[in-house]
Amino acid sequence: MSANLAPPITLLTDFGMQDTYVAEMHGVIAGLAPNVRVIDLTHAILPQNIRQGALALADAVEAFPDGTIHVAVVDPGVGSRRRAVAAEIGRWRFVGPDNGLLTGVLRRWPRQRVVSLTNPQFFRAAVSRTFHGRDIFAPVAAHWAAGVALDAFGNPLETPLIQLDWPSPTRGDHCLTGQVLAIDHFGNLLTDLTVDLLSTHVPSGAASVTVLVGEQCVGPIVGAYSERPGQLLALVGSHGRLEIAVESGSAAKQLQLGVGATVVVQWSHS
Template identity: 30%
Template sequence: MSIITLTTDFGTKDHFVGAVKGAIYSELPDAKIVDITHEISPFNITETAYILKNSYKSFPDGTIHIVGVDSELSNDNKHITIELDNHFFVCPDNGLISMIASEINPTKIVEINIHDRIESSFPVLDVFVQVACFIARGGNLTVIGKEIKDYKKLIEIQPKVNQEKNKIIGGVVYIDNYGNVISNISKKMFNSIGRGRRFKVSASRYFFTKIFAKYNEVTGDNAHDSIQYDGSRLAIFNSAGYLEIAIYRSNLETVGGASTLLGLNYRDSITIDFINDSQPDFSPLT
């Protein structure tokens, strides 16, 4: 039996998550349900895209991902099922799939058309669950809708490069549980555009000329006395491969996180300027 994951902005106070799980078990009593998160900021598509991209790959092929963020049906927000990278995504066509599909092209995209039989103000429960269970039973995607060729692109998810290729212009797409600020600039893009040149990362009124591979590298040779570095700001490529502005050993209740201490919020600009220099002092990270 396929695994079915849930990613929503429902939170856990209300009945929504329980109702969705109950509906799945009613259809598939032996289903395996995994909560990725229900703590997406309300209607935050970019945050959803980041979390989904960096979680789905850990699941086995054939996993079905139900995504319930900004899912109310409208002429501008259709419901789709996407087969991509040997996974299935049942979600609104609001751009949240953009970050995943920017590197891997979908195998099949189907616009769900069972709504003429179901009228609902809770489509995750009444529509997405039915579609996910149908796929789990081995159903063909074209039975639940018509195949389409494209999906909605979310432009803000992708960073931009200026014509001279000496600047990457990105932005904040996610703030994690530690208050660390994650941008949409990938290490792959950084190395491709930077080509070993010196650089300056600018975030708010702060800048960085070094990007670490690990958080504790900020302590240098003083790892035995690392407590003196608590609260130090640093830039790092995180485990997902994206540029992150962090506070070393941040604690939101005491030291604070990069978001609050540096005044960085969702959609704020983060840029990298590359310096053309005959003797660069920086080598691309591997």
């Protein structure tokens, strides 16, 4: 990235696109940092679904250049005593509520510096207790992108950030057991069984590898959707997670399963 080009700001929310909330955040940023590019990561997180937001954020950040400012607002506690924070984690920067939205990011990259957003100089003049995305998080992100130092926004936060109770797969005798974390737009079941886990635990010389979800046998792990036309299948998706899918269909609808469903990868030796 050019030294004269500021990293972008991304927006992730549960606001949807029917109302003006997202546009208002864009407007605030445009007024303070008109030369900074703003990218809508997603505004389709289910209302108040912090876990879904945390997963989407963690899966997306690696696509962005170092220094990108990710504004994440899934904030059922807005207006309460929950903390508002700005954080440097891994190679990126984050602004949002301290309510677990950064769980997935913190599990994969080291926390660098974090401050509590307490300096109203960098907020909008009038702060609504119901719209911190517009009145606190958007202006802080804009000022940060424009060159304001992190320490200017508030005092360093030395205590741990809130993290969700994040499921961890378990290793059994010739099997790995995980669960469905989310369902994407296509009805694919996204699991917590990552390519790193599979490569670590599933023997390269296994005679057979089979995936089961719920009580349904899906079959072996394939490389592309097209390898099983119209059928249920398992593959490692673009974010490095095992997915259960139906080529040109919806696994969620076909299986009538959702978040929390058990997924097992089992293998046998020759």
